[in-house]
Amino acid sequence: MAKQFSSLVGLLFHEISHNYFPFYMGTNERKYAFMDEGWAAFLPTDIIEEYIPGYDYFKREVDGYVSLAGQEIELPLMIPTFQHNNWSSSRVAAYTRPAVAYQMLRETLGDDVFKKSLLEYMNRWAGKHPIPYDFFYTIEDVSGQDLYWFFNPWFFESGYPDLAIDELTSTNELLIKKKGQFPVPIDITWWTEDGSSQNKYLSPEIWKDGQDKIGVQLPADSKIVKIKLGNDHIPDVDKEDNIYVVE
Ligand SMILES: [Zn+2]
Incomplete structure (x- = not known):
């Protein structure tokens, strides 16, 4: 029904x-x-x-x-x-x-x-x-x-949308790769040691100069334990590289 x-x-x-x-x-x-x-x-x-x-x-x-x-x-x-x-x-x-x-x-x-x-x-x-x-x-x-x-x-064009987490630097700059040709928004959720989470969103315009990698600064003093890139409303053909767990 x-x-x-x-x-x-x-x-x-x-x-x-x-x-x-x-x-x-x-x-x-x-x-x-x-x-x-x-x-x-x-x-x-x-x-x-x-x-x-x-x-x-x-x-x-x-x-x-x-x-x-x-x-x-x-x-x-x-x-x-x-x-x-x-x-x-x-x-x-x-x-x-x-x-x-x-x-x-x-x-x-x-x-x-x-x-x-x-x-x-x-x-x-x-x-x-x-x-x-x-x-x-x-x-x-x-x-x-x-x-x-x-x-x-x-x-x-032929192509597809695909973003990936490349790495998190020691100063909490998150490097994101645009592996696909199509510009899509960046939606980052990150969790800190105390179990709380935060979110940051950037519109597709972030890719307008044709770059294929950007850095997004997350709070430098946070103890980040896990990061997720994307959400159900952002197309991404390979979501396996959208999760980052801090070892
Ligand atoms: Zn119709």
Whole structure:
């Protein structure tokens, strides 16, 4: 029953989202499915979690994407939908990868700028036929940011998201490697000797200069015993290198 109800609520809000994409915005699903199915997969996230507390809708999107991310059959979003000849790869390209990419964009811009940019994209292109470049351009124009570093990997390239803990220095600087090509947020939880834990979050923007390693300073006077990188809402194809236990 619970599963049926969550599926029903999910489907309902998915289909309501289609009123906007593609019926308000004349996007071409046959060519760029991510321009409507991706939004219909992403937009219901907050409201589904509000209607069904404890049902982690977005984790399912992340898991669906990660199950195929970076594999040989997974194609970049800009490859036209009609080129797919594999059911799994076309599902990931239409639904889960763009839903995750839109959430990563939201975390990059922050809620307010993301919402303002998205609404302006809709205002400018309602009743017309936007292509992906119209979306990229409008978001850059309204946010006033050069987002090449974000749009290029997430929409144009093959690759995957994968962060890893490299090491914790003697002064408690945590070195984090970006092993995958795709920029994702850094979410660090660390535990100290007394059993308490703390958390630090950095948006995907931290990777905008193209570096593949960064250092994050944790409290230098803390006796850190364990560190965890990431959470269920951040895609990461290899989580085995996301836990660090201080010997
Ligand atoms: Zn749909």
